[in-house]
Amino acid sequence: MAVIRDVMPAFQLYQPSSIADAQKLLQQNGYDALVLAGGLDSMDWLKDRIRKPQAVVDLSGIAELKGIRETADGVEIGAMTTLTEVAQSPVIRQRYGLLSQAASLVASPQIRNQGTIGGNLSQDTRCWYYRAGWPCYRAGGNICYADTPVGRNREHAILHAERCVAVNPSDTAPACIALDARFVVMAPKGQQVIDAEDYFVGPDLDITRMNILRPGYLLTAIRIPLKWANAEFYFEKVRDRNVWDFPLMNVASAMRVSGETIQDMRIAVNAVAARPLRLKMVEESVRGKPRNAATGEAAGKLAVQGAVPLQFNAYKIPLMRNLVKRAITGVEEAAWAS
Ligand SMILES: Cc1cc2nc3c(=O)[nH]c(=O)nc-3n(C[C@H](O)[C@H](O)[C@H](O)COP(=O)(O)OP(=O)(O)OC[C@H]3O[C@@H](n4cnc5c(N)ncnc54)[C@H](O)[C@@H]3O)c2cc1C
Numbered sequence: 001m002a003v004i005r006d007v008m009p010a011f012q013l014y015q016p017s018s019i020a021d022a023q024k025l026l027q028q029n030g031y032d033a034l035v036l037a038g039g040l041d042s043m044d045w046l047k048d049r050i051r052k053p054q055a056v057v058d059l060s061g062i063a064e065l066k067g068i069r070e071t072a073d074g075v076e077i078g079a080m081t082t083l084t085e086v087a088q089s090p091v092i093r094q095r096y097g098l099l100s101q102a103a104s105l106v107a108s109p110q111i112r113n114q115g116t117i118g119g120n121l122s123q124d125t126r127c128w129y130y131r132a133g134w135p136c137y138r139a140g141g142n143i144c145y146a147d148t149p150v151g152r153n154r155e156h157a158i159l160h161a162e163r164c165v166a167v168n169p170s171d172t173a174p175a176c177i178a179l180d181a182r183f184v185v186m187a188p189k190g191q192q193v194i195d196a197e198d199y200f201v202g203p204d205l206d207i208t209r210m211n212i213l214r215p216g217y218l219l220t221a222i223r224i225p226l227k228w229a230n231a232e233f234y235f236e237k238v239r240d241r242n243v244w245d246f247p248l249m250n251v252a253s254a255m256r257v258s259g260e261t262i263q264d265m266r267i268a269v270n271a272v273a274a275r276p277l278r279l280k281m282v283e284e285s286v287r288g289k290p291r292n293a294a295t296g297e298a299a300g301k302l303a304v305q306g307a308v309p310l311q312f313n314a315y316k317i318p319l320m321r322n323l324v325k326r327a328i329t330g331v332e333e334a335a336w337a338s
């Protein structure tokens with residue numbers, strides 16, 4: 001367990017009021033800096049004395065990072081917009097109900113009031129060994145405590161694990177991928193606009209990070225194009241408790257249907273791997289097919305190909321198969337709406 005001492009190590013707190021100033025501070029402090037958004041993830045690291053940054057850069061005073069704006073091609077959501085604002089925004093509810101629903105199912109009202117969309121997308125994994133300061137692979141060591149015969153791994157990965165079997169716990173991430181969102185990132189060499197699915201990083205690329213952000217980087221906005229506005233959406237989150245709980249798994253999809261035929265679809269799942277997974281093979285397999293149980297069944301089987309369970313999470317394989325099937329048939333959406 002983490003060694004808790006009386007006092008958190010001291011750090012310099014910076015409260016910039018512009019993106020430019022925040023960037024300057026982050027670049028000056030490099031690996032010694034921590035970005036603070038709503039603090040629901042980052043404050044844990046500080047309070048547990050596991051991360052000891054020299055500088056904390058608090059983004060809460062930067063007005064240009066807040067709010068939801070309509071643009072010529074959809075909407076742009078500032079990274080510091082709260083999850084409550086995303087869930088309740090009339091334009092998001094009306095056009096992109098998928099994201100509104102995903103945001104409204106995060107944790108609890110208090111956490112949604114404080115947590116930001118940028119922080120929710122950038123949050124670290126919740127693997128308890130790692131969070132408690134155990135020196136595992138992800139923390140720079142040479143063992144995975146979760147992937148042992150006695151490891152507690154009920155919530156862990158069934159796909160794309162490589163040494164680390166932790167999962168990405170974000171509810172909004174798969175919704176952003178299904179909506180074909182793009183993330184605006186300020187990097188030391190300038191602005192980058194990245195496809196949502198490319199923002200996330202698995203252990204095959206870098207075991208110490210969950211996303212592409214490096215020292216000096218800032219996520220500034222999420223852009224959602226018109227392309228999938230008012231599509232047929234499906235979001236389902238399975239968790240142990242109906243409030244205050246991370247997903248055991250979630251699925252998000254956007255679909256265009258003509259008559260009973262699926263014209264096009266984007267679908268992503270999270271909490272099955274260290275990054276949210278877009279299921280491209282499923283998308284390709286359902287195009288031009290009737291939207292019915294047989295198509296859903298076949299897509300579900302395809303989705304779990306290659307899945308490898310750990311000691312305590314075999315349930316995730318039928319769960320994923322069924323969530324993908326339901327995303328295609330839309331059964332639970334009807335139940336949600338009624
Ligand atoms: C009890 C509990 C239950 C929870 N349940 C859920 C759940 O059910 N579903 C779910 O999705 N989440 C859940 N969460 C996670 C919570 O929603 C997120 O931790 C929170 O949204 C993170 O957002 P934040 O604004 O607090 O970010 P912070 O904690 O401040 O930041 C999170 C991380 O992102 C980095 N970061 C944040 N913003 C930026 C930015 N703009 N640019 C660069 N880096 C940035 C920070 O440095 C930090 O590493 C839960 C958290 C708690 C404490």
Ligand code: SF4
Nearest residue numbers: 127136144164165166
């Ligand atoms: S699953 Fe990943 S984060 Fe958890 S103990 Fe193993 S290496 Fe560490």
